[in-house]
Amino acid sequence: MTYNSQAKSLKGEVIKMLEHLGEFERTSYCGEVSASDIGKKVKLAGWVDTTRDHGGVVFTDLRDRTGKIQIVFSPEISEELVEKAKKLKDEYVVAIEGEVRRRPSGTENPKLKTGEVEVYAEKLKILNKSLPLPFPVDDDVKVGEDIRLKYRFLDLRRKKMMDNIIFRHKLYQITRNVFNEEGFIEIETPFLTKSTPEGARDFLVPSRIYPGKFYALPQSPQLFKQILMVAGFDRYYQIARCFRDEDLRADRQPEFTQVDFEMSFVREKDVMNIAEKVLRRLYKELLGIEIGEIPVMSYDEAMSRFGTDRPDTRFGLxxxxxxxxxxxxxxxxxxxxxxxxxxxxxxxxxGGATLSRKEIDDLTKFVGIYGAKGLAWIKVTDKGLQSPIVKFFTEGEINEILKRLEAEVGDILFFVADKPDVVNAALSNLRLKLGKMADLIDDSKINVLWIVDFPMFEWNEDENRWEALHHPFTSPKEEDVEKLLEDPGKVRARAYDMVLNGVEVGGGSIRIYREDIQEKVFKVIGLSDEEAKERFGFLLEALKYGAPPHGGMAFGLDRLCAIMRGEESIRDVIAFPKTQRGQCLLTGAPDTVRPEQLEELHIEITKEEEE
Amino acid sequence: MTYNSQAKSLKGEVIKMLEHLGEFERTSYCGEVSASDIGKKVKLAGWVDTTRDHGGVVFTDLRDRTGKIQIVFSPEISEELVEKAKKLKDEYVVAIEGEVRRRPSGTENPKLKTGEVEVYAEKLKILNKSLPLPFPVDDDVKVGEDIRLKYRFLDLRRKKMMDNIIFRHKLYQITRNVFNEEGFIEIETPFLTKSTPEGARDFLVPSRIYPGKFYALPQSPQLFKQILMVAGFDRYYQIARCFRDEDLRADRQPEFTQVDFEMSFVREKDVMNIAEKVLRRLYKELLGIEIGEIPVMSYDEAMSRFGTDRPDTRFGLxxxxxxxxxxxxxxxxxxxxxxxxxxxxxxxxxGGATLSRKEIDDLTKFVGIYGAKGLAWIKVTDKGLQSPIVKFFTEGEINEILKRLEAEVGDILFFVADKPDVVNAALSNLRLKLGKMADLIDDSKINVLWIVDFPMFEWNEDENRWEALHHPFTSPKEEDVEKLLEDPGKVRARAYDMVLNGVEVGGGSIRIYREDIQEKVFKVIGLSDEEAKERFGFLLEALKYGAPPHGGMAFGLDRLCAIMRGEESIRDVIAFPKTQRGQCLLTGAPDTVRPEQLEELHIEITKEEEE
Known part of the structure; x- marks a missing residue:
């Protein structure tokens, strides 16, 4: 999609009206003028939020990133100034000079932070114009997200969006403060690196100097941070951009930001302790919330009780x-x-016995999304059990089921029978859906949880091989090392995930630091010695020269920020996000390039998009 | 080049020797143990820097990122421990527990921060092994840079390199502190963006979802930061990675780091003031140096007096x-x-009259690099003038030359005649060379300088068109706007460069914020309306909706850090740099990728590198 310009411009007369900034020196931000400034002269600059002529006096709300203030252009000061002010339109950029006065009694605006005062303008400079906006700079915007993304420079003027970005700025600073206090060193790792296909799909960057060769954008700084531990930096952190060329399900972005850290001479608890410090400080300083003890749950328990390794434990079911x-x-x-x-x-x-047949059918369709072939049910009513399946059970079996599920009159029991992953996927999602339906989730609660004792490998049916559940640099538990080659499915990993309100916001592990163990793990996941060397040779090499025990973690910063701000979508906490299909609607990226550019990169296109 | 592994490993007996970290809890860093700890028990972890058996007692220097300390394994404590310690080799990773004692009088090591004390080990854990190193972890390393880059995990263990990276970490924090104090908001801008070929060559990233389309990696966040100003963020900063696919002359990297900022409602002095604050704080806090008044010099003056717009004014000539x-x-x-x-x-x-004919010939060759076809000279000796050219001048002319150059007995005058750029390039470089030859440059001096009043455009002979000297978003001086279309060569830009010891470390400008002026500048540099819209449509669009006056700047962080650390090469202040040919010798990037990867990206290779 090429950029579809409006071909509308404001020229001629309007341009002539514009003035230069000249020697104008702003003295205050709009939102910060207060009653303590009454009687003072101020110089303000910003955008016309609204403006109206009220019986020959012009009232203009002037806005900047801190808020709004009412400017009064009154004939009492200057007729000429009022005439000029009458030309103002929404979103014009102006600089004004005037005196702060208390608003007349009864005209205060309690909704505005600056609502006690107004500025009587003595000078006005019109610095720039604006076309009428495609949507108003207003928190409850009614237009679709595509229009918002295309006019991101307007969308970001909305208070909610601006506050999101300023919140994110503070989140960076607090995060770094914690790491700095804890003796971590911030180190930048490369963006033009080597493709090591394992995990997600890489974005590639063709090399001009080496025909036929490619850089890859990093999926994470994982290997570099491990190398930094081998180099002896002891404690590393970075707020790092990462890249995954995945099909963008739900709320993912092709480029995302990660709070990444790594430590030497540590065990799980040391890393988890730092992560908790970061999270506690962020909630405390940004939202005034104290996070209490963070419970630790094993993977097996989470799967058994909730059917997922990222359970939302704010409710039962x-x-x-x-x-x-x-x-x-x-x-x-x-x-x-x-x-x-x-x-x-x-x-x-x-209390679900009141569900209608239609509602149960809808839930059956819903679990179908996760592969469940059916959803059996039993209603417990005061007239006895209602169910299409109850007849297949003995009374003893039914009683045991009712007892185990603590069923009472008014309840409905749902059953899924299938392979374990299907059962767990279907029921964990059904659980969330029912929890929302019955309004069981207390949104004011912060639910943080550690999940530990993950299996090291999972079986990949399609490729008929073991696959690392986290990544192949995760250390197996010491007591399970012997089982690596004989019984990989039984090996547990020294991994830990942090779950916040049912969302995985962070994860990490103690890493493998011994060459012999790393080689075995590569063998388990089906890499030949040659492949292992080809892809991860530099890591294996580094492990030969005094690699210390080490471990680390990464937080998903976009997701964490969205949860803290109560935003549904991470796009609302990213200044310039891409759509679900990876487009930047503001700039029009990705776009076609000149044939000479491709020629220099020694590549050609094999298929072009149909317009 | 695929990774060339050594295929050397330490296995069997050595592996069996290794122990787990277990419950070991480090109490101190090695370099921080001091006389105040005498009598205390400490637990330390790190690398064996050196180890020697001295009459049945093993003395080991243990090293971590903070420094070294001497560990003593004595039979007085445990014979068994001494036997174990005898197995230690350089760069083994160990954890020890012991008591801090004062070193016996006469055995103190004043070269070591911890040289007054030593630790009598009571426990020793050997955590990992090391092969013999390809080069010692030593500040005056004798191996070539290629070996250092390949074994970067060892190279970074050297004190100088580790200190460089830790210095850089501090540089980040101080820089951000200044911006935070000044009310700037840190905002991340995208890495997957649109190719806008103007300036350097873009790195491209093929899109999988949109066949035949490409993202480009940003050469700088320029357009995004301007968009942020239009959005009203008022003050933005970011320590941003930037990418330029240029032929890597001298000391350039394909990816480099920039301290990037932008401000609204400002003039040149406001931006320069912030830049000065950053520089002053960095020098003060990192090196204890106060930077005085920073002089401002016009481009014309710099070119006239020094032949370059980045003069080193620490010496005359x-x-x-x-x-x-x-x-x-x-x-x-x-x-x-x-x-x-x-x-x-x-x-x-x-005093150069003593130069030999050979030396003068060498200098003539040297100026030839910059296109000078010759280097005329006149020696002023006590026996009169010696020169091949003096005979072509009248006595009046010669006297005027001698007077203008303040020539005295013992001097040599050099002359270059050519097109202005050749003359300036040749003589400015000759000036630097002579300055170094005669040791005229005081390396202890910090020489900071602003260059202003740049021309807006320069004529590109090859393409027969005007080109923006900085970039086409730079504002012309208000008084020169009228000349834009009639006489572009006369238009001066509102640009400013910061020059540190003869190196451009930063540059910026007041930007164009009016649509009509931006359109004119695009016209001057030969963009049709259609091309301008195609490439920069989103900027032109943003300028229609209330863009404030704004300006900003960027510092080259790698270069600044190198200068402050006294490093010749920016590679020594980057954790994982690339070679001059853009290779990462550690990972082997760029590298070949699997054919399936290219297929998914709808591209094919037209030329492969010959191995």
């Missing part, structure tokens, strides 16, 4: 396994699943 | 123009040049 009952019952669907290694889990939606 | 004499003299070479619009300038190398 926990999953209960009934596989043991299901495998003995006469309900064929459950029996077949359990005979094939599947499981059956259930949740009790308290 | 100024250029004097003698075109007026040359155009009347009978020396054909000078006459021809002046008749073709060329100029003649000269410098007086005080």
């Amino acid at each position: 926990e999953l209960k396994e009934i596989t043991d009952i299901a495998e003995k019952c006469s309900f064929k669907v459950f029996r077949m699943v359990t005979e094939n290694g599947g499981i059956v889990k259930a949740i009790n939606f308290k | 100024e250029l004097k123009e003698i075109t007026d004499i040359a155009e009347k003299c009978s020396f054909k070479v000078f006459r021809m040049v002046t008749e073709n619009g060329g100029i003649v300038k000269a410098i007086n190398f005080k």
